[in-house]
Amino acid sequence: MIGYVTLGTNDLKKSGAFYDKVCGELGAGRFMENDRLIAWGKPGGGAGIGLALPHDGKPMTVGNGVMAAFSAKDKAQVDRLHALALSLGGTCEGPPGARSEHFYAAYFRDPEGNKLNAFVMS
Numbered sequence: 001m002i003g004y005v006t007l008g009t010n011d012l013k014k015s016g017a018f019y020d021k022v023c024g025e026l027g028a029g030r031f032m033e034n035d036r037l038i039a040w041g042k043p044g045g046g047a048g049i050g051l052a053l054p055h056d057g058k059p060m061t062v063g064n065g066v067m068a069a070f071s072a073k074d075k076a077q078v079d080r081l082h083a084l085a086l087s088l089g090g091t092c093e094g095p096p097g098a099r100s101e102h103f104y105a106a107y108f109r110d111p112e113g114n115k116l117n118a119f120v121m122s
Contacts, residue, residue: 003046003047004039004041004046004047004048004049004050005048005049005050005068006037006039006049006050006051006052007049007050007051007052007068007110007114008051008052008053008054008060008061008062008112008114009051009052009053009060009112010053010059010060010112011112012035012036012037012038012051012052012053014111015051015110015111015112016030016033016038016051017088018085018088018089018090018110018111019038019040019049019051019110020040021084021088022070022081022084022085022088022116023040023048023049025077025080025081025084026042026048026070026072026077026081027042028040028041028042028048028049029041031047032047032050036052036053036055037050037051037052037053038050038051038052039051049068049070060112062112062113062114062115066114066115067107067115067116067117068114068115068116068117069105069116069117069118069119070116070117070118070119071119071120072118072119072120073120074120075096075104075120077118077120078096078104078105078106078118078119078120079096079106081106081118082095082096082106082108082118085108085110085116086108088111089111090108090109090110090111090116091108091109092107092108093107093108093109093115094106094107094108096118102121102122103119103120103121104119104120104121104122105117105118105119105120106118106119
């Protein structure tokens with residue numbers, strides 16, 4: 001399965017602050033960073049998500065059809081993550097709600113336009 005996801009940014013400091021709070025809600029913190037990359041994960045777990053300045057030096061662009069999803073512990077956490085993302089400058093791509101009988105999710109974009117999702121399955 002997927003080991004980690006890396007998203008692009010044009011402003012590592014600003015985007016890092018957004019992901020510090022979103023990943024913090026999920027119990028993950030920074031475990032690696034340098035002048036081009038920040039990565040978040042959980043102690044004793046694998047890497048989760050990374051944020052990087054594009055390697056080729058060109059401006060970051062959003063991938064059409066690309067989305068990273070955060071596994072939440074319950075519906076309330078999905079709701080909190082969506083509200084938190086919006087309060088930090090993210091935009092709504094679909095409010096929290098049931099998408100099927102066993103799938104509850106919310107969709108949002110980070111301040112640079114990367115599409116994200118928080119979900120829980122029952």
